[in-house]
Amino acid sequence: MTESLSWLTDFLTPERVVSLVRAAVILAIGIIVTKLLCVYLEKILKKRTSPQQAKTFCKISYYLILTLVAVSALRELGFNLSILLGAAGILTVAIGFASQTSASNIISGLFLLMDRPFQIGDVIEVGGTMGFVNEVELLSVKLRTFQNALVRIPNEDIIKNQVKNFTFYPIRRIDIEVGVAYKEDIAKVRDLLKEVADSNPLCLEEPAPLFVYKGYGNSSLDLMLGVWVKKENFLLLTNSIKDEIKVAFDKNGIEIPFPHISVYTGSVTDPFPVTVAKN
Amino acid sequence: MTDNSSRKHVWWGAFSVPENQSGRWCIGPAILTISHLKNEWTVACDTAQEAAENFVEIALGIEQPEETGPKAQVARFCLSHAGNTLVLTPALADRSVVIRTEKPLHVLPAQEVKLYVSSPLWVRIETGDPRLIMQDIPVIRPSDTWFGTSTIEGELCYANRVYGRLSIEEIIYRPHRAITPVLLRNHGKEPLLLERLNLPVPYLSLYESGEGYLWTQSITLDAGADNKAGLELKKGPPKEAKGSKLISEPRNKADKSILSRALKSIIS
Numbered sequence: 001m002t003e004s005l006s007w008l009t010d011f012l013t014p015e016r017v018v019s020l021v022r023a024a025v026i027l028a029i030g031i032i033v034t035k036l037l038c039v040y041l042e043k044i045l046k047k048r049t050s051p052q053q054a055k056t057f058c059k060i061s062y063y064l065i066l067t068l069v070a071v072s073a074l075r076e077l078g079f080n081l082s083i084l085l086g087a088a089g090i091l092t093v094a095i096g097f098a099s100q101t102s103a104s105n106i107i108s109g110l111f112l113l114m115d116r117p118f119q120i121g122d123v124i125e126v127g128g129t130m131g132f133v134n135e136v137e138l139l140s141v142k143l144r145t146f147q148n149a150l151v152r153i154p155n156e157d158i159i160k161n162q163v164k165n166f167t168f169y170p171i172r173r174i175d176i177e178v179g180v181a182y183k184e185d186i187a188k189v190r191d192l193l194k195e196v197a198d199s200n201p202l203c204l205e206e207p208a209p210l211f212v213y214k215g216y217g218n219s220s221l222d223l224m225l226g227v228w229v230k231k232e233n234f235l236l237l238t239n240s241i242k243d244e245i246k247v248a249f250d251k252n253g254i255e256i257p258f259p260h261i262s263v264y265t266g267s268v269t270d271p272f273p274v275t276v277a278k279n
Numbered sequence: 280m281t282d283n284s285s286r287k288h289v290w291w292g293a294f295s296v297p298e299n300q301s302g303r304w305c306i307g308p309a310i311l312t313i314s315h316l317k318n319e320w321t322v323a324c325d326t327a328q329e330a331a332e333n334f335v336e337i338a339l340g341i342e343q344p345e346e347t348g349p350k351a352q353v354a355r356f357c358l359s360h361a362g363n364t365l366v367l368t369p370a371l372a373d374r375s376v377v378i379r380t381e382k383p384l385h386v387l388p389a390q391e392v393k394l395y396v397s398s399p400l401w402v403r404i405e406t407g408d409p410r411l412i413m414q415d416i417p418v419i420r421p422s423d424t425w426f427g428t429s430t431i432e433g434e435l436c437y438a439n440r441v442y443g444r445l446s447i448e449e450i451i452y453r454p455h456r457a458i459t460p461v462l463l464r465n466h467g468k469e470p471l472l473l474e475r476l477n478l479p480v481p482y483l484s485l486y487e488s489g490e491g492y493l494w495t496q497s498i499t500l501d502a503g504a505d506n507k508a509g510l511e512l513k514k515g516p517p518k519e520a521k522g523s524k525l526i527s528e529p530r531n532k533a534d535k536s537i538l539s540r541a542l543k544s545i546i547s
Contacts, residue, residue, distance in 0.1 A: 170435055171425055198422070205424040205438035206377070206475075230423055230435055 023073040030069030038062045050119050052136035056109070059138070101156070102139060108155035109138040118165045125164040126153055167231050171204060174227050174238050178245060179220030181255035186213065186221065192252055193225045196244045202237040204228040220257045286491035288335045288454045291367045291402075291526070301344040304367065305336040306402075307455045309418045312344050313365060313404065318358055320365075322404060322414055325351035335454045356413045358406065366405040369493055370415065370527045371457060371480040372398060375436040377426050378476040380443040386471040386502075391464040395444045397456040398480050399437065400493065403527075418455040426477050436477065443473075447519055452492055457485055460497040460517045471502050477545050481530040482512060489522025500545065508545045 038058045045054035075081055096103060113136070118124050122133045124143070129151050131143035141158055143151040166172065180189050190211050197209040210226035225245075229237045249256055296302045301314040308330045314321040325348045347353060376398040386392055399421045404414045427433015444450055450458060459478060465471040483495040497518075499511040512533055516523040 169431055170433075171430060201420045201422045203422065205379075205422050207425060207430060228425065228430070233423075 019076055019078060023076040026076060027069060027073045030072070031066070034062055034065045034069065037065065050116060052120055053113050053116075056113055056136070056138060101154075105139045105155045108159040109136075109140075111159060112136065112141070112155055117163055118168070122168065123166040125166070126158055127161045129153065166234075170231055171207075171228050172231050172234055173207075173210070174229055174234065174241070176225045176227070176242060176245065177214070178223045178225060179217055179256060180223065180249075181257045182221060184221065184254055186223075188252075189223065189254060192248050192254065193223075193245065196241065196248050197225065197227050200227075200237065200241055200244060202229055202233045203241065204230070219259045288333065288452065289487075289491040290335050290337060290454055291369050291487075294337075294339060294365045294367065295363045296339065296365050297363050299342070300339075301341040302365065303336075303338045303341060303344065305330065305334060306418050307332050307334060307453055309455060311367075311402065311418075312347065314344055315363065315365075320356045320358070320406060320413060321353065322356070323347045323351050323353045324416060326419070332453045332455075333451075354414065356406075358411070360407060362407055364406060364408070366403075366410060368403040368405065368527055369418075369457070369485060370401040370403050371483055371485055371495060371530065372401060372417070372421070372437050373415075373481060373530060375426070375434060376421070376439045376478045376480050377424050377436045378443070378478050379438065379440050380473060380475075381440060384443055384473040386463050386465040386473065388465055388468050388470060391462060392445060394461045394463060395447060395450050395458055396439075396441045396461055396476070396478065397450075397453065397458050398439055398478055398495070400455050400457055426475065434477070439478075457493040457495050458519075459483070459495040460519060462497065462499040464499065464501045466501060466503050471546070473546055475546065476500075479510070479512075479533070482533040484516075484525055484529050485527035486516040486520050486523040487526045488516075488520035492520065493526070494520035494523060502546065510545060 038061060041061060042054050042058045045057060049057075071081065071084070074084065118133050118136075120133050120136060123130070124133055126141075126143070129143060129145065131145035131151060133141060134144045134150070135142040138155075140152045140154050143153060145151055178189075178193070180186075193211060194209060197203045198205070203209065204227070207228045209228070210224075212224040212226070214222040214224050216222070225241075227237065227241060246256070248254075290304050290306050294302060296313065296315045298315050298317060301312055304311040304313075305327070308326050308328060310325045310327055310330075312323040312325070314323075323344075378396045378398070384394075400418050401415055402418050403412055404416075405412050421437040421439060424436050424438035425433050426436045452458075459480075461476070461478075463471070463473065478498070480495065483498075486494045486496070488494055494517050496515065497513045499513065501509040501511070503509070516525075
């Protein structure tokens with residue numbers, strides 16, 4: 001006990017106490033100033049770049065400035081910087097080998113930031129997962145699915161896979177597949193579909209609705225109506241126009257067929273044998 | 280002095296709706312029912328397809344308003360004070376309106392023509408002192424449309440099909456639309472084809488003429504030979520709107536980018 005106390009009194013010379021206090025002050029002020037600086041920087045950058053670019057740049061800046069502050073504090077404590085940097089170099093190489101995946105994700109993250117295929121709030125689909133972009137970070141992108149589940153996708157996967165951004169452009173097209181009976185007059189059906197599209201205010205007048213005669217299906221004449229919509233109204237129009245098409249078809253006596261099954265008895269001419277069961 | 284009988288189509292202004300009473304405004308096919316309850320206003324918007332386009336009717340002091348239709352849009356607004364004043368103000372659309380003439384119109388080289396086009400109106404419903412906006416809604420919701428060279432570049436607007444009348448006598452007044460005189464000048468050597476015109480209504484003021492009709496300030500469009508277009512928003516009411524007064528300020532302030540654009544971003 002007395003040995004430890006004497007070591008402590010030997011170690012805590014007045015010069016060392018001053019150095020310790022100085023290092024603590026540098027560290028405390030450094031952290032506060034860095035945080036304030038980053039908040040200010042983020043505010044400025046948000047006006048000029050996308051929110052995720054601003055956030056990532058601020059994060060990198062924060063850790064860089066914080067490293068400089070820590071180095072200054074260590075220097076104040078009397079540590080030799082060249083030895084420290086040498087050790088840091090070896091450590092970096094070791095960490096680099098051990099975390100190749102993370103490094104790959106970081107580099108992919110930087111490419112994503114430069115490429116900007118999507119932004120926070122966009123609806124994207126990556127490898128079968130579809131959802132809103134919640135966060136774009138250096139290592140991963142976080143998606144919020146429509147079922148409100150969080151999906152973390154490593155940036156490397158995003159770079160390697162096909163990404164579909166549904167909200168990149170201000171307008172989108174909804175393709176509605178409609179089947180009508182073979183007896184129907186296609187010109188009349190086309191006019192009716194056009195009328196339905198014209199009467200829905202969410203459906204854009206220009207680009208004009210697209211009508212495609214897709215072909216002769218097993219049970220129906222297959223048609224497609226492509227209507228353009230403001231991206232925010234996509235779901236609203238998808239539901240409302242399908243409802244309106246059904247109502248218009250019913251009103252005008254246009255049949256929407258469904259697959260029918262013909263039971264064949266094995267002979268073309270013979271009627272299907274029917275037996276009435278008696279109790 | 281304006282003859283009030285000629286202003287029967289005026290549906291805007293300040294109205295008194297006491298508590299537990301309602302008012303109903305029929306503006307063309309649109310029906311607006313506003314009810315005043317204790318610390319609350321209820322606004323219901325509905326449409327009556329069979330109503331005439333120029334029909335206007337105001338009914339105040341209704342104690343039991345009719346049931347709104349299934350497609351009516353109803354919104355409630357709560358306030359701490361109990362004022363009875365309700366102010367209805369017409370306003371222009373919150374996005375540009377794409378005027379599409381029923382038939383393509385050609386303006387021959389070195390010619391100028393004045394077109395009278397109409398655009399849909401919005402209604403601003405306010406109450407209280409100072410006035411608080413409860414709703415700013417279209418009287419009749421116009422269809423959305425896209426105005427641009429491709430589906431990637433362009434502007435989201437409202438669609439508006441008009442005849443494009445050349446004479447003031449031919450104008451048909453509708454209470455849910457405002458009229459804009461557009462002077463088209465073709466400085467080019469080729470005929471100028473006008474199928475669609477992007478009318479920047481959020482930058483226009485709305486005026487009420489002495490007869491109670493709604494006009495916007497007039498626009499001059501100079502189509503140059505270099506595929507550039509100069510848009511001039513004339514200050515003050517149009518000369519056609521006699522004895523007019525300002526009724527609604529522009530929603531946005533016009534800048535140089537609005538006034539000088541590529542011809543394709545105004546006409547197509």
